[in-house]
Amino acid sequence: MTPTTRILTAAALSLGAATLRIGAAQAAQNTIKIGATLPLTGAEARIGGFYKEGYEYAFEQQNKEGGVKVGDKTMKVELQLLDDTSTQSTAQSLADRLINSDKVNFLLGTYATNLVEAQSAIVEQNQMLYVNGGGAASAIYKRGYKWVFGLLAPVELLADSMMKWIDEQQKAGKLPKPAKIALLWENTSHGKDFRKGVSEFAKKSGGGYEVVVDESFELNGKDFSALLGKVKAANVDLFLSDSHLPDYITMQRQYVTSGMCHKILSYGARGSEKQAAEALGRKNVEYILSAVWWSPLLGQKNEIAKEFVAGFKAKHGREPEWYQAMGFETARALFTAIEQAGTLDKAKVREKLVVMKLPSLLPGGELTFPAEFGQQSHAPFVVQQNQPDGSAPIIAPADAATGKGVAPNPNCGK
Amino acid sequence: MQRFTELVVAAVLLAGLYATMAYGLGLIYGVLRVVNLNHGGIIMAGAYVGWLLHEKFGIDPYLSIPAVVAVSFVLGIAIYRGLVRHLPRGPAGAVQSLLLLFGVWLVLRNAAYLLFTGNDQTIRTEYSTRSVAAFGLALSVNRVAVFGIAVLTLVVLHLFLTRTFTGKAIRAVAQNADSCTLVGVDVERIYSLTFGIGTALAGLAGLLGASLFSFNPSYGSGDLLKSFVIVVLGGLGSVMGTAAAALILALVEVFAILALPSYLTGAVGFVLLVLVLVLRPGGLFGHRVLG
Numbered sequence: 001m002t003p004t005t006r007i008l009t010a011a012a013l014s015l016g017a018a019t020l021r022i023g024a025a026q027a028a029q030n031t032i033k034i035g036a037t038l039p040l041t042g043a044e045a046r047i048g049g050f051y052k053e054g055y056e057y058a059f060e061q062q063n064k065e066g067g068v069k070v071g072d073k074t075m076k077v078e079l080q081l082l083d084d085t086s087t088q089s090t091a092q093s094l095a096d097r098l099i100n101s102d103k104v105n106f107l108l109g110t111y112a113t114n115l116v117e118a119q120s121a122i123v124e125q126n127q128m129l130y131v132n133g134g135g136a137a138s139a140i141y142k143r144g145y146k147w148v149f150g151l152l153a154p155v156e157l158l159a160d161s162m163m164k165w166i167d168e169q170q171k172a173g174k175l176p177k178p179a180k181i182a183l184l185w186e187n188t189s190h191g192k193d194f195r196k197g198v199s200e201f202a203k204k205s206g207g208g209y210e211v212v213v214d215e216s217f218e219l220n221g222k223d224f225s226a227l228l229g230k231v232k233a234a235n236v237d238l239f240l241s242d243s244h245l246p247d248y249i250t251m252q253r254q255y256v257t258s259g260m261c262h263k264i265l266s267y268g269a270r271g272s273e274k275q276a277a278e279a280l281g282r283k284n285v286e287y288i289l290s291a292v293w294w295s296p297l298l299g300q301k302n303e304i305a306k307e308f309v310a311g312f313k314a315k316h317g318r319e320p321e322w323y324q325a326m327g328f329e330t331a332r333a334l335f336t337a338i339e340q341a342g343t344l345d346k347a348k349v350r351e352k353l354v355v356m357k358l359p360s361l362l363p364g365g366e367l368t369f370p371a372e373f374g375q376q377s378h379a380p381f382v383v384q385q386n387q388p389d390g391s392a393p394i395i396a397p398a399d400a401a402t403g404k405g406v407a408p409n410p411n412c413g414k
Numbered sequence: 415m416q417r418f419t420e421l422v423v424a425a426v427l428l429a430g431l432y433a434t435m436a437y438g439l440g441l442i443y444g445v446l447r448v449v450n451l452n453h454g455g456i457i458m459a460g461a462y463v464g465w466l467l468h469e470k471f472g473i474d475p476y477l478s479i480p481a482v483v484a485v486s487f488v489l490g491i492a493i494y495r496g497l498v499r500h501l502p503r504g505p506a507g508a509v510q511s512l513l514l515l516f517g518v519w520l521v522l523r524n525a526a527y528l529l530f531t532g533n534d535q536t537i538r539t540e541y542s543t544r545s546v547a548a549f550g551l552a553l554s555v556n557r558v559a560v561f562g563i564a565v566l567t568l569v570v571l572h573l574f575l576t577r578t579f580t581g582k583a584i585r586a587v588a589q590n591a592d593s594c595t596l597v598g599v600d601v602e603r604i605y606s607l608t609f610g611i612g613t614a615l616a617g618l619a620g621l622l623g624a625s626l627f628s629f630n631p632s633y634g635s636g637d638l639l640k641s642f643v644i645v646v647l648g649g650l651g652s653v654m655g656t657a658a659a660a661l662i663l664a665l666v667e668v669f670a671i672l673a674l675p676s677y678l679t680g681a682v683g684f685v686l687l688v689l690v691l692v693l694r695p696g697g698l699f700g701h702r703v704l705g
Contacts (some may be wrong), residue, residue, distance in 0.1 A: 010701035039523075043530035043632050086532075220636055222431065222627070226671040226679070229556040233417060246534050246628040253626075257545040257554040279536035279628060284543050342525040 010166050032068060032344065033096030034334070035080045036061075036108035037119070042086025044112050047323050051111045051134060054320070055079055057312055058335070068335050070373050071342040077335065084110055088118035091146060095119045099126045105344050106131070108330055110148075111323070113137040113189055120148045129346045131337075131353070133330035134295075137189035141374030147346075149369045150376040151330050151362075155242070158269060158291045159197025161381035163209075165289075165396040166238065166264055167201075169407040175237060175263055182213035182231040182262075184241040184251075191216060194242035194268050212236055219244065224251045228258055237408075242268035249279045256284045263408035264289060272371050272384050272392035287409045291381040294322035294362060297394050297402045298382065305320020305361035329361055363400050419549050425668040426535030426661070427553070430561030433660035434622055435637045436644035437571060438615030441658045445588045445643060448498060448511045453616050453641060455519035460486055460583040462526060468537050475625045476536050476559060482621045483614045490613025493518060494606050503591075526631035536628040536666025560622045561702045567618070568657050575653065584608055616689075643687045650699025658699060662686075 036055060039048035059079045062068060067076040080102060084091035091110055098104045099122070107123055109116050109132020116135025123130035124145045131189075136152035138303065169175050183198050185191035193215070193384075202209035213234045214228055228251070231239065239262040243251060248270040270276065271290030296319045299306040307329060312320040337352040353369055360367035362379040369375040383396040385405045395404025435457065442450045463482045467473040473481075473513055485602050501507040545552040575581040587594050587604045595601050622635065627633075644663055648655030670679040690698060 041527055041532075043532055043630070045527060046534075049531075184676075218677050218680050220627075222636075222640075223424065223428045223668075225428075226421060226668045227676050229417065229420045229424065230671065246630075249534075249536055249628045250626070251558075253543055254554065256543040257552060259545065259552045275534065275536075279538050279542075281538065282545060342689075412544055 008338065016026045027339060030073075031076045031078045032106070032338065033078050033080060033104045034106050034108060034331075035082075035095075035102060035104035037082045037084035037098070037110045038116075039085035039086035039090055039091075039111060039115065040149060042085040044115075047111050048083075050321060050323035050373070051327040052081065053312075053316065054133075054324035054329075055081065055108060055331050057315060057324070057329045058331035061311065062331075062335050069339050069342075070344060077256070079108075080104055082260045086112070086115070088114055091115040092118045092122050095122045096126075099123070099128045102196070106334055106338075106349070108132065108334065109134050113119055116140060116150075119144055120145055123147050126138045127346065127351075129334075129350055131330050131334045133326035136193075138193060138373070138376065139189055141376040144374070148348065148375060149333075151326055151333065151367065151379075152293055152376075153378050154373075154376060155193035155268070155379065156197035156200070157378060158381045159194045159240075159242075161396065162240075162268075162289060162291045162383055163198060163201040165288055165383045165405060166206070166407070167208065168396075169264075169405075178207055178210045179238055179263075180234065180236040181211045181238045181240055182234060182236040183211050183215070184213070184227065184231070184239075184243075185216050186219055186247060187216040187245050188219065191242045192203055192334060198240055209238075217243075219246070219247065221247055221250060224254050227256070228260065232258065232260055236262065238262060238264040238266075240264070240266050240268075243270060245270055245273060245276065249276055250282055252276070252284065252288075256280070261409060261412035263412065265409060266290060269293075277386075277390065282388075285386050286411055287406060287407070288386045289383065290385075290392070291383045292322050293381060295382050295384060295394055296320060296325075297384075298361065298400055298401055301400055302361055302365055304359060304365075308361050308383070320348055325361060329367065333358060333367060337360070363397065416550065420551055421668050421672075422665075423553065424550055425552055425664040426563050427557045428660040429664035430564035430621065431619075431626070432488075432640060432644055432664055433657045434564045434567060435619040435658060436641040436648075436656050437567060437653065438612040438619065439638075439641045440542055440645040440648065440653065441571075441615065442609055442612035444652070445584055446498075446605055447503075447508075447509075448501075448515070448609075450609075450612065450616075451512055451515040451638070452493065452519040452522070454638035455522035456486055456489070456613050456616035457620035457623065457634035457637050458629065459489070459522060460617030460657060461624035461633055462530060462620075463617065464621035465535050465629075467665070468539075475621055476511070476563075479563070479618060479621060480655065482617050483516060486617025486620075487610045487614035489617075490610040491606055493613065494609035494654060498609060499605065500600065502607075523631050530631065532630050532632075534628040534630050535624075537624050539625070542625075556625055560626065563618075563622060564657075567615070568653070571615075571653055580604075580607065604651050641682065643683045646687055646697055647690055649699045652697065652699050655697060655699035659697070663697070 038051050059077050062077050067074045082094045084094050107128050107130045111134030113135045115131050117140050131149045133151040136155055138154040140334050185195040202211050213231050248267040266289040271288040277285050296309045299309040337349045340352040341348040358367040363382045364380045382394045384392040385395050386392050395405030439453045460482050462480050463485050465473050467478040501510045501562050541555045544555045583604050584600050644659045648659030666682050667679045670682045
């Protein structure tokens, strides 16, 4: 090969490569790349899988409608999803990779407070827009982060929603005044927020409630009998605990065998799970009160929820739980903000999220990210109560209610 | 007085579970001088085997004890023959055995995630929430049964180690393996058998735990830590010491609630561990007294 031929060949190859790059860039411009990590393996794998279903359904629906309208152009959305293995360090390093190596346009959040907490510092450093539906602890949003938006309302509000319903029962004369409370909370940010919600409600009640047992416990406890003995000795009216599913099952087993019965019994966000009824027996979960971020029963009152439940059911052959709904709504909020901004400029999309008032499938029917709460949604919780027929209707708030709650627990004294 | 009785009974029942968890770890260390970091993995595997037998064939968890113990025993023998025996004996192999068995635990755990996902599972029987009246208290049938099995295991293990030829050989190997070789004891066979028995006891602990708690593939890690505390408290290699240490730990944890917030009661055991290591490194009941 002569020097001239060599130069010509190199020039042709460079030109070809440049053409390919331009072609790829043009293709990329027609697609919005959205990154996310989820715990698809490890301790949170089950719930991570639920969020994945929610994200995928949202992307599929959006692309079915042509994509996201950005100015005068409609662009497809592409989800780049990685497995953070339920560990904080992996969640952090993958967020960094998505931002700095894969150059995604926006990030959706992972699930579980500790993982969201870990990622939030990374996205803030990189000024990457991060919308999550998996981190509820208010501590994440009290750091003054500008780029982090959260759909899960704080657990304090969960306790507050539940206490409001209990208060209505007290005002109706169904519960004693003052009512004595045993407050048991897991030693996590989730539990601490729950405790704060109940304690503050009791303080503000003007003598309506008295917290006489206030104890925390470690996750995955082996034995709660000493703790339950303390509750028994205090002779309380309301048993309010906040726990994850394994501790709920262990504690409720010991609660039932100890022969205790309280006018109100709750395990915070836990209570209506089918798995718990299977593990404990339907009879042993009757009248347990729970409050959750979302329920498919909202479909009976809310059009967006109805459409989501029907669509999800058609695709998966089963009803969605709140995890899938949160995944779906998180992605939808981001798509809407991009459309409203009409650009992929992160700062402009962020501005739209700050002022967003999106008709939503969430309780209350509207999604906002109030600045006074660090851009964390404060959508109300739905309160449910297990009934003897196995159902768990929404009993509060009134505008979402699909059934009536019962207080005091009719099983006590039987 | 009623409260005192309640706490004592709760501690005794809890001690049964703790002792079952720790027997296997103590036995393997006492004889092979190997810290079985895979103990937690076997506890988890025992829970899943029991759950599978219950879910697929409707076998009551207590009736499935022989099957779970047999499966765990075979698994233990396989792990010993396939992996552990190739490591150098004594302090030279200590780090390798730690790493190797930790690796086996990771493999077991991830295999469980693949097979069963991360879902929490439970074994529910018709007596899961039943209670019996004793000492003026309502006691969980399951917890009483677990305690009974723990006591039975202790008695059987003690009799085996003190009254049978193989048991005596195990104790002899624990004291001096070289001398045993000189008098014709097949030390390799004893090691293999001991590893199998220790693993079978871990499997039994997993099954009993599964009848009380919900579990997932990460189950067992907390139990491993607790087992360490008990084995060190009781004196490494002492079966009776293990049982006594389990009772002491349970009593301390349960009674701590009178003075400490509930979430700190679990840490009391670790404080006790540090104290024992500093003041009485051989454990509360000495060491090398298998049986």
